[in-house]
Amino acid sequence: MSSRSEFLWYIPNDVKAGHRGDVADPDHNSLDTLTSQAEALEQHAWKGALIGTGWGRPDTFTIATALVARTTTFEPLIAVRPGYWRPANFASSAATLDHLSGGRVRVNVVSGPDALAAYGDQEGDQAHRYARTKEFMRLVRRLWTEENVTFTGKHFQVAGSTVAPKLAPIGDRRHPKLYFGGASEAAERVAATEADVQLFWGEPLDGVRQRIDRLKTLSKALDRDLPPLEFGLRITTLVRDTTEQAWADAEAKVAKMAKGAAGSWQDHRHGIAVGQQRLLDLARQGDVLDDNLYTAPGKFGGGGAGTTWLVGSAEDVARSLRRYEELGITQFVLSDTPYLSEIKRQGHQLLPLLT
Known part of the structure; x- marks a missing residue:
């Protein structure tokens, strides 16, 4: 695969044990347990990991900060919500962690449903939600790259705002990459103008190809003034020593899900977005679908990246992931459970075939 491609994992910060069928370990959310995953990612050549967000879960930014302090190369992809953070507060926090970590911060801006009232937030319709997200992303980027920023939008305002510490360029990197998901027309218009990386769920190749083409066309039509949009894939990868063993294990997992015996809790419980x-x-x-994209998990409680699996x-x-790369995917966020053992297995078996 191309040297441009990067491979990240997923760290499931949550107060509930047994996430997506992982072991229901009472110590699952301790700093030592989460650090062991981050350290294993470093040791097995993963770039970093997405850390999910949502009200009722531990604070994502705090966990990312703790893991950065305990590692040396691990890069957290920190999921954040525009209504949970104000842009200047977030820009300052992220700039501080980026400075302390030597440029290891990545950001995933999430606009999907959440328990907004629980933290005093509110949103209007979809158009309102994505208009706010667009302002958030544009303003955060300005705060990272400019001084004395004054901005008056419909949703956010700052006057004479300068974030400290100032982000130091690292090569051609001027600030943390802003990842973004969403499949609705409103979401795609935001991605086309504001995102650095558009993340897709595990759709078949034809669906991803169509969406990439549409986003490239939108970027031109909307006069994107940023570097070209990059594309990423967030998907479950079930890897075993042989094809036969992988499918036997995948079907056994889905059978447990069908019986409600696999800890079918998932991240997308506040409503079903267009992409889901x-x-x-x-x-x-x-x-x-395609050669080995397994859709059955979605029938029995698999949500988000757990809805479809590459088996x-x-x-x-690796062959399937290369096909996504041929379409233009350069950012891959993979995972399977049990998380720690799969970090090691796929780091040992899969990554050498891709890098």
């Missing part, structure tokens, strides 16, 4: 619905609809086309030997999964 696209994944759920795939099951109507068949249990297996097979390391060679099978």
Whole structure:
């Protein structure tokens, strides 16, 4: 694969044990447990990990800060919500952690449903939500790259704002990358003008190809004034020594999910966004799409990146990921459970085939 491609994992910060069928360990959310995952990612050549967000979960930014302090190369992809943070507060926090870590911060801006009232936030319709997200991303980037920023928008305002510490350029990197997801028309218009990386869920190749083409066209139509949009894939990868073993294990996992015995709790419980619905609809086309994209988990409680799985030997999964890269994907966020052992297994078996 291209040397431009980067491979990250997922760290499931949550007060509930047994996330997506992981071991229901009472120590699952301790600093030592989460650090062991971050350290294993470093040791097995992963770039870093997405750390999810949502009200009722531990604070994502705090966990990212703790893990950065305990590691040397691990890069947290920190999920944040525009209504949970004000732009200047967030820009300052992220700039501080980026400075302390030597430039290891990445940011995933999330606009999907959440328990907004629980933290005093409110949103209007979809157009309002994405208009606010657009302002948030534009203003945060300005605060990272300019001084004495004054901005008056419909949702956010600052006057004479200068973030300290000032971000130091690292090569051609001027600030943390802003990742963004969302499949609705409103979301894609935000991605086309404001995001550095558009993240896709695990759709079939044709669906991803169409979305990349549409986003490139939108970027031109909307006069994008940033470097070209990059594209990423967030998906479950179930890897075993042989193709046969992988499918046997995948089908056994789904059978447990169907019985409600696999800890089917998932991250997308506050409502179904357009991108999530696209994944759920795939099951109507068949249990297996392309060569090895397994849609059955979505029927039985798999949500988000757990809705569809790439299943097979390391060679099978690597072949599929290369096909996504040929479409233009350069950022890969993979995962499977149990998290720690799969960091090691896929770091040992899969990553050498991709880097």
